[in-house]
Amino acid sequence: MESNERTFSGLKLSGFLVLFLLFVLLGCCALLFTLETWWSTLLGILGIIKFFICLFGFMQIEPNNARVMVFFGKYKGTIKENGFFWVNPFYEKKKITLRARNLDVPPIKVNDKVGNPVMIGLVLVWKVKDTYKSMFDIDSSSLAATNIGTNDKQNPAAMNVAGAALMNRMNNFERFVKIQSDSALRSVAGLYAYDNQENGDEITLRSGNKIVNERLEEELTNRLSIAGMEVVEARINYLAYASEIAGVMLRRQQADAIIAAREKIVEGAVSMVHMALQKLEKEGVVTLDEDKKAAMVSNLLVVLCADEAAQPVINTGTLHH
Numbered sequence: 164m165e166s167n168e169r170t171f172s173g174l175k176l177s178g179f180l181v182l183f184l185l186f187v188l189l190g191c192c193a194l195l196f197t198l199e200t201w202w203s204t205l206l207g208i209l210g211i212i213k214f215f216i217c218l219f220g221f222m223q224i225e226p227n228n229a230r231v232m233v234f235f236g237k238y239k240g241t242i243k244e245n246g247f248f249w250v251n252p253f254y255e256k257k258k259i260t261l262r263a264r265n266l267d268v269p270p271i272k273v274n275d276k277v278g279n280p281v282m283i284g285l286v287l288v289w290k291v292k293d294t295y296k297s298m299f300d301i302d303s304s305s306l307a308a309t310n311i312g313t314n315d316k317q318n319p320a321a322m323n324v325a326g327a328a329l330m331n332r333m334n335n336f337e338r339f340v341k342i343q344s345d346s347a348l349r350s351v352a353g354l355y356a357y358d359n360q361e362n363g364d365e366i367t368l369r370s371g372n373k374i375v376n377e378r379l380e381e382e383l384t385n386r387l388s389i390a391g392m393e394v395v396e397a398r399i400n401y402l403a404y405a406s407e408i409a410g411v412m413l414r415r416q417q418a419d420a421i422i423a424a425r426e427k428i429v430e431g432a433v434s435m436v437h438m439a440l441q442k443l444e445k446e447g448v449v450t451l452d453e454d455k456k457a458a459m460v461s462n463l464l465v466v467l468c469a470d471e472a473a474q475p476v477i478n479t480g481t482l483h484h
Contacts, residue, residue, distance in 0.1 A: 166391075168295040171232050171240030173254075178221050178247035189214055220252035231257040231298050241294045257298060258329045263290040263395055266337065268344050270401045273352040275368060281357050283368070284401030285348050287383065289340055289392050296391025298332075301339055339390060347382040351375065357404065368402055375399065436463045 192210035195203040224230055224245050232239040233255040242248070243261070250256070270284035291297045355368045355375060366374055380397045387394060440459070 166293050166295060167238070168293050168391075169240050171230075171242045173232065173234075173239055174251060175242065176249045178223075178249045181217070181220070181249035185214055185217055216252055217249075218252075220249045220254075221247070222250065222256050223247050227262045228258065228260050229294055231259060231294050233257060238295065238299070257332075259291060259294055259298065260329065260333060261291050261294075263288055264333070264337065266340055266344060267400075268341065268348065270403075271345060271348065272405055273349045275352055276354060276356040279357055280405035280407065281352065281368070282401065282403045282405055283348060283352050283399060285344055285379070285397065286400045287340065287344055287397045288395040289383075289387065290395060291336070291391060292393035293391030296389065297336065298391075301335075301390045336390070336392070340387060340392065343386040344383065347379065347386055351379045351382055354378070357402070368399070372399070432463070436460050439463065 188210055192207040192214070195207035195210065222230060224242060226245050228245075229241050229243045231241050232250070234251070234253065239254065266287040266289065268285040268287065270282040272280055272282055275281050352368065355366055355371065358367050358369045368375055376398045379399065380394055383394045383397050436459075
C-alpha cells in the first residue's frame with residue numbers, strides 16, 4: 164500500500180535564531196513605547212502581539228520522535244529531524260513517537276486446528292513506521308474525552324497538553340494493536356494443532372515454534388500495515404491446554420509415552436531372546452526341543468519386560484523334570 168507520508172517542506176528555522184530575533188523585537192517595542200506618540204504606541208502594541216503569537220511556533224523534537232504538521236486541516240508533511248525549531252505558529256504540530264513498544268498479550272482461549280481449546284499468549288514488539296497512516300488512517304475519536312487521573316487534574320504541571328495528547332495517541336495505537344493481535348493470534352492458532360502424536364512430521368503449535376512465529380509475524384504485519392505500524396518481533400510466550408481438558412490430555416500424553424516405552428522394551432527383549440537362543444545352539448551348551456524353547460522364551464520375556472525385578476527359582480532337578 165502506497166504511503167502518503169512526506170517530509171515537511173515549509174519554513175523551518177532554528178529556534179535559537181528566532182528566539183534571539185524575538186528578544187530584539189521585544190527591545191524595539193520597549194523603545195517605541197518611550198517615544199510617547201500614538202503611532203509608536205500602536206506599533207509597540209502590534210509588536211507585543213506578534214511576539215506572543217510567535218511563541219507558539221517553537222517546538223523541540225527528541226530522538227525517535229516526530230511532528231506531523233497540519234495547516235488548517237491539511238497535511239503538510241512530517242518532521243523527523245531532531246533539534247529546536249520554529250515554524251509558522253498557525254501549524255498544528257501533532258507529536259508522535261517512533262520508538263519501539265512492547266505489548267504482552269495475556270493468554271486467551273482459542274480452538275486449535277482439531278478443535279481442542281488451548282490457552283495461548285503473545286509478546287509483540289512494534290513501532291510506528293508511517294506517521295501519515297498512523298495519524299489519519301485509524302480513528303482516534305474514542306480518546307477525544309480522555310480521562311486523566313485525579314492527581315494529574317489536581318496538579319496540571321504534572322502533564323502538559325502536548326504530553327497528554329501524545330500519551331492519549333499512543334494509548335489509542337496500543338489499543339488498536341491489542342485488538343489486531345488478539346485477532347491474528349486466533350487466526351494463526353486455528354491453522355495448527357496443539358500437538359500431534361500420530362504424525363510427527365506435521366507442524367504443530369508446540370513443535371513448530373519458528374514456523375508458527377513467522378506465520379504470526381506475517382499475519383500481524385498484514386493487519387498493522389494499514390495503520391502504518393511495523394512489527395519488529397512477535398512470538399508465542401505461553402501455550403497450554405485449557406483447564407477443562409488439561410487433565411485428560413495429560414493422561415493421554417502419559418499413555419502415549421508408556422506405549423512408546425513398552426514398544427521399545429519389547430523390541431529389545433525379543434532381540435535379546437533371539438540372541439540367547441542362537442548363542443546356546445551355536446556353542447552347544449544345551450539341546451532344546453520346541454516346547455523347551457517356547458518355555459524359555461516365555462520366561463525370558465517375563466523377566467525382561469516385567470516392571471519389577473523377577474524372583475529367581477532354583478531348579479534342583481533336570482531340564483526334563
